Amino acid sequence: xxxxxxxxxxxxxxxxxxxxxxxxxxxxxxxxxxxxxxxxxxxxxxxxxxxxxxxxxxxxxxxxxxxxxxxxxxxxxxxxxxxxxxxxxxxxxxxxxxxxxxxxxxxxxxxxxxxxxxxxxxxxxxxxxxxxxxxxxxxxxxxxxxxxxxxxxxxxxxxxxxxxxxxxxxxxxxxxxxxxxxxxxxxxxxxxxxxxxxxxxxxxxxxxxxxxxxxxxxxxxxxxxxxxxxxxxxxxxxxxxxxxxxxxxxxxxxxxxxxxxxxxxxxxxxxxxxxxxxxxxxxxxxxxxxxxxxxxxxxxxxxxxxxxxxxxxxxxxxxxxxxxxxxxxxxxxxxxxxxxxxxxxxxxxxxxxxxxxxxxxxxxxxxxxxxxxxxxxxxxxxxxxxxxxxxxxxxxxxxxxxxxxxxxxxxxxxxxxxxxxxxxxxxxxx
Numbered sequence: 001x002x003x004x005x006x007x008x009x010x011x012x013x014x015x016x017x018x019x020x021x022x023x024x025x026x027x028x029x030x031x032x033x034x035x036x037x038x039x040x041x042x043x044x045x046x047x048x049x050x051x052x053x054x055x056x057x058x059x060x061x062x063x064x065x066x067x068x069x070x071x072x073x074x075x076x077x078x079x080x081x082x083x084x085x086x087x088x089x090x091x092x093x094x095x096x097x098x099x100x101x102x103x104x105x106x107x108x109x110x111x112x113x114x115x116x117x118x119x120x121x122x123x124x125x126x127x128x129x130x131x132x133x134x135x136x137x138x139x140x141x142x143x144x145x146x147x148x149x150x151x152x153x154x155x156x157x158x159x160x161x162x163x164x165x166x167x168x169x170x171x172x173x174x175x176x177x178x179x180x181x182x183x184x185x186x187x188x189x190x191x192x193x194x195x196x197x198x199x200x201x202x203x204x205x206x207x208x209x210x211x212x213x214x215x216x217x218x219x220x221x222x223x224x225x226x227x228x229x230x231x232x233x234x235x236x237x238x239x240x241x242x243x244x245x246x247x248x249x250x251x252x253x254x255x256x257x258x259x260x261x262x263x264x265x266x267x268x269x270x271x272x273x274x275x276x277x278x279x280x281x282x283x284x285x286x287x288x289x290x291x292x293x294x295x296x297x298x299x300x301x302x303x304x305x306x307x308x309x310x311x312x313x314x315x316x317x318x319x320x321x322x323x324x325x326x327x328x329x330x331x332x333x334x335x336x337x338x339x340x341x342x343x344x345x346x347x348x349x350x351x352x353x354x355x356x357x358x359x360x361x362x363x364x365x366x367x368x369x370x371x372x373x374x375x376x377x378x379x380x381x382x383x384x385x386x387x388x389x390x391x392x393x394x395x396x397x398x399x400x401x402x403x404x405x406x407x408x409x410x411x412x413x414x415x416x417x418x419x420x421x422x423x424x425x426x427x428x429x430x
Contacts, residue, residue: 005378008357008428011278012376013412015271015426016361020373020414024270025263025421029057032185032259038116043180044069044083045108046120047129048199049090049364049420050187054120055083070107071120072100072128074366075416088128091149091369092142101131101168105176113179123189123364123420125199126159131167133233133242140227141165151220152329154290155190159200160208161216163245164237165230166200170245174203178252187261189364189420191290191324195258205253206245210237264288264323264422267363271426272321280319280428288422289324296326297342300425301349304356307429316355316430323422334400337368339423341401343375343410348392353379359426365417373414374423375405384408 018024027050036042042065044058052073059066059081069083074090086100111117132141144165148158163170174182184203186195196204214234217223223231236242246252265288272282283303289296303320306312314320326338336344339360350356361367361374382392385408395404405411 004355004430005357005380008355008378009376011275011428012357012359012426015274015359016373016412016414018274019267019361019363019424020365020417022417022419024274025267025419027053027057027187027261027263027419029054029185030061033058033061036116036118036183038181040114040116041065041067043067043111043115043117044120045071045104045117047072047104047125047202048120048122048187049074049124049416050122050418051120052080052085053418054122054185054187055080058118058120059083070104072097072104074124074128090124090127092145093127093130093138094142095138097128097130098132098138101129104129105131105168105173108173108176111177111180115180117177117180117182119182119184119203121184121199121203122187123199125202126162126169129168129199129202133165133167136165136229136233140229144226144230147222147225150328150330151222152292152327153216153220154327155325156194156197157216159197161213163200163206163208164210164213164234168202169200170206171196171201171204172245174205174256175246175252177203181255183257183259185259185261187263187420189422191288191422193260193262195260204258205248205250207248209244210234214238263419267421267424268321268323271424275319275321280317281314282319282321283314284321285323289322289326291326293326293328293338293342294345296322296324297345297349300358300427301346304350304427304429305353308354318429320427322425325422328399330399332398332400334395334398335370335403336399336401337362337370337372339367339374340370340372340405340411341396341399342425343377344392344396344401344404347377347381348396350379351382355379355430357428361412361424363417363422363424364420365414370402371413372402372405372411374412375410376412377410381408381410
């Protein structure tokens with residue numbers, strides 16, 4: 001058993017390395033850029049965790065035809081030749097995000113009508129490209145963001161609120177660029193690839209409303225705890241005293257093209273191909289999941305255990321591959337991200353089951369507000385913890401998965417990957 005678990009660990013480590021290096025997902029924007037015809041100079045804007053890599057490919061394609069540009073990234077150490085890179089923070093906005101956002105917005109105002117503009121959008125832009133609406137203080141906005149991210153709300157629900165609290169979100173930056181020939185290239189990190197949800201859709205028509213934002217806060221018991229200025233602003237919006245975000249039927253979208261790159265499915269298929277070459281019988285879940293962490297963990301563990309009990313059509317050695325985004329209702333005071341918590345949850349569920357290992361990984365390399373990307377666990381992880389007088393359940397109850405995995409040396413630390421393609425889970429069985 002130990003020999004098989006050791007082999008599984010080596011395979012999962014190799015998968016994590018290949019995800020980080022980009023071997024499983026080489027972003028190629030050329031087919032999208034081929035459609036952009038311009039006799040004028042090109043302007044490049046963007047925000048998100050993968051926006052620098054996207055802008056780099058735009059630079060490689062158009063070269064000296066690029067007039068200028070600004071990208072907002074979590075790391076300003078990246079250097080581009082013709083596009084400026086500003087630094088912002090994620091997952092919560094601080095002053096550097098706001099300062100960079102003012103720079104980008106002012107820059108966008110100066111782009112002449114009729115110009116060709118390419119906007120590179122990926123996940124993380126909700127925090128990186130963010131200016132609080134009138135009357136809302138930055139610390140109040142940040143508090144609301146933290147409430148939402150810890151509430152168990154889906155990304156669609158979270159961004160319905162965030163789109164109505166930032167001057168750059170929910171299509172408002174797109175409205176500012178209405179006179180240009182705008183192409184938004186969107187690297188989706190959300191289930192369903194809803195373009196108005198990715199990064200809170202700064203340049204994409206918004207389908208949500210102030211009323212929906214209010215309903216989300218009420219649904220998750222957050223309204224009474226939400227800062228007074230935010231409640232006032234949303235109330236004004238619901239009563240028509242603040243205009244709604246630009247909707248799809250606005251005429252100014254007629255010169256706007258949106259190209260969506262759905263990378264998570266391609267990534268999962270490439271991972272499956274690698275695992276097949278390693279000798280595993282592989283099944284890839286066909287759709288991105290978007291559900292409560294406990295539910296997706298239960299499904300993942302159930303699928304794995306069914307192979308051992310011969311209730312699955314897959315034969316050992318087997319592998320299941322999943323991709324999507326889970327939601328967590330954070331009630332404890334601990335530290336962790338959803339991938340680390342999913343791995344801990346699963347470790348408890350598969351405890352003592354023969355030859356099962358799991359990798360749960362944030363493909364952007366950053367799992368929640370931690371320096372880890374996720375964790376690798378197996379059916380012996382929690383047994384070893386108990387021998388060390390550690391209670392996995394106590395760590396889980398306190399949402400303190402990071403320190404559990406730190407103690408058990410099961411953390412995966414990759415650093416930012418430059419991609420953002422939803423989370424990835426892989427089980428190896430037998």
